[in-house]
Amino acid sequence: MAANNSVFRTRDLNKLLAETRGKKALKKVLGPLELMMLGIGAIVGTGIFVLTGTAAANYAGPALILSFIFSGVTCCFAALCYSELAAMIPVAGSAYTFGYVGLGEIWAWMIGWDLLMEYMVAVSAVAVGWSGYIVALIESAGGKLPAAIINPPGLKGGMINLPCILILFVILLFLIRGMTQTAKLNDILVVIKLSVVILFIVVGAAHIKPVNWHPFFPYGVSGVFKGAAIVFFAYIGFDAVSSAAEEVKNPQKDLPIGIIGSLLVCTVLYIFVAAVLTGVLPYYTYKNTAAPVAFALQKIGITWGSAAVSVGAICGLTSVLLVMSYGSTRILFSLSRDGLLPQAFSDVHPKYGTPVKSTIIVGIIVMLLSGFVSLDRLATLTNIGTLFAFIIVSASVIVLRKRRPEYKRPFRCPWVPFVPIMSMILCCWLVVDLPVFTKKVFVIWLAIGLVIYFAYSRRHSVMNGEEEETPSPTDGN
Numbered sequence: 001m002a003a004n005n006s007v008f009r010t011r012d013l014n015k016l017l018a019e020t021r022g023k024k025a026l027k028k029v030l031g032p033l034e035l036m037m038l039g040i041g042a043i044v045g046t047g048i049f050v051l052t053g054t055a056a057a058n059y060a061g062p063a064l065i066l067s068f069i070f071s072g073v074t075c076c077f078a079a080l081c082y083s084e085l086a087a088m089i090p091v092a093g094s095a096y097t098f099g100y101v102g103l104g105e106i107w108a109w110m111i112g113w114d115l116l117m118e119y120m121v122a123v124s125a126v127a128v129g130w131s132g133y134i135v136a137l138i139e140s141a142g143g144k145l146p147a148a149i150i151n152p153p154g155l156k157g158g159m160i161n162l163p164c165i166l167i168l169f170v171i172l173l174f175l176i177r178g179m180t181q182t183a184k185l186n187d188i189l190v191v192i193k194l195s196v197v198i199l200f201i202v203v204g205a206a207h208i209k210p211v212n213w214h215p216f217f218p219y220g221v222s223g224v225f226k227g228a229a230i231v232f233f234a235y236i237g238f239d240a241v242s243s244a245a246e247e248v249k250n251p252q253k254d255l256p257i258g259i260i261g262s263l264l265v266c267t268v269l270y271i272f273v274a275a276v277l278t279g280v281l282p283y284y285t286y287k288n289t290a291a292p293v294a295f296a297l298q299k300i301g302i303t304w305g306s307a308a309v310s311v312g313a314i315c316g317l318t319s320v321l322l323v324m325s326y327g328s329t330r331i332l333f334s335l336s337r338d339g340l341l342p343q344a345f346s347d348v349h350p351k352y353g354t355p356v357k358s359t360i361i362v363g364i365i366v367m368l369l370s371g372f373v374s375l376d377r378l379a380t381l382t383n384i385g386t387l388f389a390f391i392i393v394s395a396s397v398i399v400l401r402k403r404r405p406e407y408k409r410p411f412r413c414p415w416v417p418f419v420p421i422m423s424m425i426l427c428c429w430l431v432v433d434l435p436v437f438t439k440k441v442f443v444i445w446l447a448i449g450l451v452i453y454f455a456y457s458r459r460h461s462v463m464n465g466e467e468e469e470t471p472s473p474t475d476g477n
Contacts, residue, residue, distance in 0.1 A: 007458065010103070016097070028246075039237060041322065044269070048273055052064065056278055060219060064227055075238065082242050085101075085242075093245075096335065103396055124366050137310055150162065171321050182322060189318050204276040208275075212279050332358040336355075339457070383434060
């Protein structure tokens with residue numbers, strides 16, 4: 001055996017698991033219910049409270065129901081792949097760690113770099129949405145905030161979006177204190193927002209007019225897939241469950257429950273919401289509203305329900321901020337612990353058992369982005385980043401089944417390689433339907449990542465000088 005300096009060198013699973021018991025290990029405090037709540041906390045947010053109206057009005061019409069089903073099926077394929085790898089590799093880092101074990105360092109770095117962008121842009125975009133709801137609530141109560149402190153520079157006389165910075169600072173404090181407090185807060189927020197979504201479905205169902213579902217395909221069948229590429233944002237978050245792997249008490253059993261359970265619950269809710277939303281009002285009436293659920297209830301005369309939805313949306317967006325911020329800190333922690341970024345970011349606080357430095361740096365970045373930058377066009381970057389991660393995870397399942405059949409798999413993805421291949425095909429299909437601007441910025445971001453890898457990460461990797469075991473000929477059988 002010789003030292004392996006290839007950019008495709010992989011981490012040994014046994015050594016990786018040993019690191020989770022060392023001084024830089026995270027506390028194990030989460031069970032299956034907390035994991036499902038984390039997943040729902042990350043999933044139900046901007047997608048359901050904001051993007052549903054845009055997708056219905058501009059892309060799919062009443063066929064938005066099928067858009068949600070198509071995106072949900074795509075995510076189900078990916079979720080099965082995530083579940084196998086998360087149970088097998090219960091280490092912080094999500095798709096980054098899976099790629100490191102399955103495909104090699106260069107792919108792991110690219111997906112880790114991609115996930116940092118995905119989570120931080122998502123947090124920043126959601127924080128802007130949160131700020132908008134808070135400002136609207138204050139104004140509906142008769143208050144008025146100066147434009148200078150609620151808009152970023154260059155937008156309607158703005159200087160800083162202060163509400164964004166304030167809520168993200170509170171989130172930062174919770175993440176520093178640890179997952180026990182964070183999970184408790186998330187549980188409360190999830191219960192509130194699920195109650196509001198169910199309220200909308202029950203109340204709105206009584207006001208459905210089937211005539212509003214005609215024509216069902218106003219933008220043609222292609223509109224279904226374009227709508228799916230947009231509302232895919234509504235499903236982002238279940239992968240954040242796998243980033244909590246290292247803090248789970250019984251990861252082999254609980255992670256698949258958390259990942260698949262949260263996705264199934266949200267898919268069912270989304271289909272019902274889409275049906276009610278396009279049934280109570282014609283799809284085109286949502287063209288100019290950023291709060292379609294509250295707008296629908298207001299238009300049919302249920303003003304108290306509209307106010308309740310606004311409160312629920314704020315709780316929903318807060319839980320998304322909490323879980324996605326958490327995910328980004330764990331990605332940065334993992335990249336640092338592996339030497340691909342400065343080791344300081346993987347230091348664990350002796351009292352709280354959390355990566356405080358990673359948490360602070362992520363908090364500062366998202367506060368600056370949301371407070372001073374308008375992120376309307378960048379929101380779709382979250383979609384392409386997630387789809388790229390899904391493709392890498394799906395490929396890792398196939399490669400690891402071939403190269404490392406001896407690894408213990410507490411949960412096995414069914415019908416391999418069919419399921420992973422379908423996951424990759426459907427994800428690529430959705431990428432094609434994303435805006436050209438999104439694809440260009442994504443390529444630029446990956447190019448920057450490659451420069452950092454070859455200039456710093458490759459030389460500082462913990463893999464340098466390690467000997468990698470060459471797979472025996474029987475590994476491929």
